[in-house]
Amino acid sequence: MSAEAAGEKPNQSPWGGGVSPFQVSWGKMYMWFFLVSDAFTFSSLLIAYATIRHRYAEIWPSADHVFVHFPFVQAHVPLAYVALMTFILIMSSVTMVMAVDAGHRRNNKAVAFWLFWTIIGGFTFLGSQAWEWYHFIHGSAEGALMYEDRSIAQMEGDFTLILEDGTTVPGNQAGEFFGSIEDDPPSIKDIKGDPKVIEMAGFRARSNGMSTEELIENGYLYEGDAAKKLIMANTIIQGANLKGNQYGKVTFGNFFFFITGFHGFHVFSGVIINIIIYLQVLNGTYVKRGHYEQVEKSGLYWHFVDLVWVFVFTFFYLV
């Protein structure tokens, strides 16, 4: 649609050239399309996770049994810390959009103020994610039984372990007591259930969807004298790390670390970018430039990071 008639102003059509058809600067357009491509990457990771998870649907660990810890709190509070992390990231998104809004008002001090809190929010989220990783790797006090073929049996219920020399260990301390996996497998002589729940003993185990009875049937557990003896168990494992996974399938840990790690890497690079922009704001670069569009572009990246977290949070912890 070129200008044909004489006297007609050229380039009236937005696609006529010389102007941005969507009336955005090329920098902002570039950031948007980069975010679309990055979203494809995260989508493929989450889709891979969903496929494997549904393949092993019965034995996949349930997130509200795995992520139950909270700093400085001894009790089990499922998902509370992750909800707090989500809140922190959403808050940092709010402070970021406040910074962009202050940029529209050309208020340099306000931009600096809001950007500062966005950076703090980002670092807090990263620290929280690191804490979460540490606890996931470290595992919980009770641990789980790991067999030679690396299948896992979760111990359930109140029970006591009685060792060969007569010492007793409460069941929920089993993993903590037996220490690291490098030690020689301890000798586990008798498993005695909670005396109040005497019938089939308080000791239950769950592995690969098999109940205690099926485990006995298949030779993983041995029953005798109202107490269950444990045979063939290789060791007691804590946490999800390079040695094995206390919570179930090893792939659960693999996906968790890769996807949250990849996301955390994005958060980290976003924080670095925000720090650079913050220093520029303090320096007065944008006052000289006359507009705060760079803050807006950095804001787009930051909001994208928040958006990905919303999806990761839903698919890992909730679904």
Place this chain on the structure above:
Amino acid sequence: MSGDHDEELPGYYTGDIHNQYVPEHRNSKAIRIIWVTFTILLVATIVEVGISFTPIPRDILNAIFIILTILKAYYIVAIFMHLKNEKLGMGASIVIPFLFILYFVIMMIIEGNYLNIFHGYGF
């Protein structure tokens, strides 16, 4: 610097309709929209975490999670990222590829279930 803001333009043509100066009367409407959106996101997150502990059947629960997550995504993209203020064509170029992703997601959930059914056959 404090004087003629109304005349001030960037030194080059950015072609961006969204970098025009907004006068310093605190633009309370924009700020209010931001806090309202934040409240919506917060409430949606609390509802999601809250209902995950109720005995509602898993399928319905998952559907609710996905609906709430798409709602949160809409608010983050449209309002925090200001996509609502952009031209429709630009918004469409960004959102429409995601319909294809949605198709991909649905397909792979179905395929994942297929792998599960044939679990015992050595797949």
